[in-house]
Structures are given as C-alpha cells and as structure tokens.
Amino acid sequence: MQNAPLVSVIVPTYNSKSEELERTINSILNQDYTNIEIIVVDDGSRNPFSGIKDRFKIERRIQWLEMSENMGVAVARNAGIQQASGDYIAFLDAGDWWEPNKIRLQVKLFESLSSDYGLVYCGAFVHNPNGMVYKSFPKFSGNIYKHLLVSQVITGSCSSVLMPRHVLDKVGDFFEQYDLPEDRELWMRISKNYEVSYVNQCLVHLNVCPCSRSTNPEVKSITYRRLLRLYEKDLIKYGVKSKAWAHCKLVIGQKYLRKRNIIKAFTYFADALFTHPSIHVTKGLIISLFPFILRLKHLRLK
Numbered sequence: 001m002q003n004a005p006l007v008s009v010i011v012p013t014y015n016s017k018s019e020e021l022e023r024t025i026n027s028i029l030n031q032d033y034t035n036i037e038i039i040v041v042d043d044g045s046r047n048p049f050s051g052i053k054d055r056f057k058i059e060r061r062i063q064w065l066e067m068s069e070n071m072g073v074a075v076a077r078n079a080g081i082q083q084a085s086g087d088y089i090a091f092l093d094a095g096d097w098w099e100p101n102k103i104r105l106q107v108k109l110f111e112s113l114s115s116d117y118g119l120v121y122c123g124a125f126v127h128n129p130n131g132m133v134y135k136s137f138p139k140f141s142g143n144i145y146k147h148l149l150v151s152q153v154i155t156g157s158c159s160s161v162l163m164p165r166h167v168l169d170k171v172g173d174f175f176e177q178y179d180l181p182e183d184r185e186l187w188m189r190i191s192k193n194y195e196v197s198y199v200n201q202c203l204v205h206l207n208v209c210p211c212s213r214s215t216n217p218e219v220k221s222i223t224y225r226r227l228l229r230l231y232e233k234d235l236i237k238y239g240v241k242s243k244a245w246a247h248c249k250l251v252i253g254q255k256y257l258r259k260r261n262i263i264k265a266f267t268y269f270a271d272a273l274f275t276h277p278s279i280h281v282t283k284g285l286i287i288s289l290f291p292f293i294l295r296l297k298h299l300r301l302k
Contacts (some may be wrong), residue, residue, distance in 0.1 A: 004035040007103055007162070008086030012076035013094035014043040017244050018050040020095040020207065025056065027097035032102035038062045044070035074174035074182040077158075078189040089163055095207040096159040102203035106162040109199055118167040118194025119187065123202035124156035129209070138198035145191040149235055150244045151251075152184045154196075156204045161187075167194060180226040188231065217255035217264070224248045246276030 009028050013021055021040075032206060042048045044067045056062050065083055067076060088107065092098065106120050113120075123137040136155045140147050147153045154161065171189040174182045187248050190196070206213070228235065228244055235241040253268030 004033065005087035005107065006085065007033065007036050007090055007107065008080075008084035008165075009036055009038050009090045009103075010077055010080030010084065011038060011040045011092050011094060012043060012073050012080065013040060013045065013050065014070060014073070014076070015045045015047075016050050016094040018052050018286045021050045022052050022055065023097050024092055024094050025052075025062070027100075028092060029059065029061070030100050031098065031103045032100050033107060036061060036103065037084070037086060039065060039083050041065045041067065041076040041080045043073065043076040048166055050188070061178045067072075069137055070222055072176075072179070074176050074245070078173040078176065081168060084165070089165055089168060091158040091161065092204075093159050095209065097205045097207075098159075098238065099201075099203045101203075103162070105199045105201070105203065109197060110162065110164070113195075113197060116195045117155050118171075118190045119154075119161055119163045120153050120199065121156060121160045121195045122199040122204060124160055125202050125205045127205060127207050137202065138200060141197050142195055143191070144196050145188065146238050146240060148184065148188045148191055149231060149238060150240050151247045152181065152187075153197075154184070154187050154250050156206060157183045157187075159206060176236065178226065180223045181249060185227060185230070215255060216253050217259060218260075221252050224252065242276040243278065246272045249275060 011024060028036060038061055038063060040049060048066050049064060053064055063083060065079060081089060109120050123135060126131055126136055127133050138155045140153045144153060167190060171193055173187050208221060228248060235244050249268045249272040253265045256268060257265035
C-alpha cells in the first residue's frame with residue numbers, strides 16, 4: 001500500500017507466559033501490512049517482558065516500555081498511547097494473536113469511510129481453556145452507542161479494534177480513576193461521538209485464560225455495576241436502564257454457572273428476568289442453560 005499510514009500497536013503484558021507473548025508479537029511482525037510500530041508495555045511483571053526482549057533485539061519496529069510497578073491494564077495501555085506516533089492505534093493483549101491480514105483489511109476499510117467513523121473492529125476466534133474454539137462475528141455498526149450502554153457488542157474488544165489517533169485525542173484515553181470494564185467504557189465514549197464499522201471476518205484469536213479477572217463473577221459484579229452507575233443518566237435518557245441492568249445480572253449469572261455455582265447463577269438469572277422480562281434476556285438465559293441441560297442429560301444417560 002503506497003504512502004500507507006503508520007499503525008501503532010500497543011501490547012500490554014503482565015506476568016505473561018514467554019511463548020504466548022512471543023506468539024503475540026510475531027503475529028504483528030507477520031502482518032502483510034508493514035508500516036507498523038509495536039509498543040510492548042510491561043506492567044510491573046516479576047520477569048519483565050517474560051524474558052524475551054533479547055529474542056527481538058534486531059527488530060527496530062519494537063519499543064519496550066517498562067512500568068516500575070503494576071498499575072493495571074488501563075494505565076499500561078495509556079502509557080503505550082502516549083509513546084505512540086502512528087496515524088492509527090491498535091491494541092493486542094498478550095496471549096492473543098492476529099491473522100496476517102488483520103491490519104491491512106481494517107486500514108483499507110477505514111480509508112474508504114468518512115470522517116464520521118471513529119472505530120472499526122472485526123470478528124474473533126475464541127479459544128476456551130477446554131480446547132474448544134468458536135467464531136464470534138460482528139453484528140453492530142453505525143451509531144451503536146445505545147447498544148454499548150446495554151452490553152459489550154465489540155467482538156474481540158481491545159484485540160480487535162483499530163482507531164485513528166485523533167479520535168483518542170478527542171475523547172480521551174482509557175479510564176484510570178477506578179476499576180471498571182475500561183475497554184467497553186472507551187468504546188462507549190467513542191461511539192457517542194463517532195460511527196462504528198467492522199470487517200466481517202474473524203481476524204483475531206482470543207486466548208481465554210481460566211484465571212483471568214474477566215472470568216471472576218465477584219469482580220465482574222463490582223466492575224459492571226460501577227460502569228452502569230457511571231452512565232446512569234444516559235441509560236435513563238436512551239430508555240435502556242432496566243435492560244442494561246438485566247443484561248449485567250445475566251452475564252454475572254453466566255459466569256457463576258461456568259464456575260458451577262448453581263445457586264448463585266440461578267439467583268442472578270431470576271433477578272435478570274424480574275428486572276427486564278424480555279425476549280433479549282430470555283434468549284440469553286436459554287443460551288446460557290443449554291450446555292448445562294445437555295450435561296445433565298448426559299449424566300442421566302450414564
């Protein structure tokens with residue numbers, strides 16, 4: 001691509017496995033779009049950069065930024081943003097990796113869009129700890145702010161997005177004041193000011209870690225509620241307050257179900273239906289319970 005804009009890719013890492021971080025970085029270096037700089041931000045790991053820095057010492061496209069202490073992923077990503085000099089910003093979490101054409105297809109899409117657009121994303125391959133892989137395709141484009149008020153609809157989230165630097169200059173970086181779903185919160189600010197589009201292909205691989213904070217229902221219960229309270233005025237303005245709270249409770253129930261805490265799971269499911277008894281919530285509940293019902297049926301057959 002002649003006169004291709006520079007893309008800055010920010011990779012936050014904290015106590016990552018060396019082989020996973022190496023795979024992440026190599027998937028960026030192997031992009032068929034070459035005008036890329038990589039900023040690896042170590043967020044106070046016991047073994048900074050997982051000890052792999054020397055393996056890439058001849059690669060001039062990589063910058064290594066080491067935090068003095070563990071400050072959290074929002075602070076690490078923001079430190080990378082401040083260091084970036086690209087026309088576009090992308091993120092790739094340590095452990096995730098990209099298909100080789102990810103950046104090229106997203107830049108091509110962005111170059112065809114008007115200045116009304118502030119973010120593009122893509123579909124994802126989700127790798128679960130049990131070895132199962134499923135595809136998650138994007139569904140929402142245009143003015144998606146109302147949808148983001150209710151739930152996280154950006155498939156692949158941080159590892160799938162690309163945005164112009166000037167968008168972040170306008171809306172600000174990741175929220176650092178206290179712990180909440182900082183990725184979704186930033187997409188909300190962007191979508192409130194800009195349109196959103198997507199490449200309808202799975203271009204990112206998400207490595208779901210069983211010990212991740214995102215799988216912890218107690219943590220998610222706190223952070224989700226903080227986010228909804230922060231945006232309560234807009235939840236009321238757009239008429240989605242009860243729907244957003246119901247979805248929040250549904251997601252927490254799903255996480256308890258995966259942890260096999262059946263009583264907690266069904267308590268949250270019942271609360272979700274009571275909060276907003278809709279097709280949206282009922283469908284989510286059925287999808288959540290279907291694998292559970294299959295397991296029970298399998299046990300009875302035994």
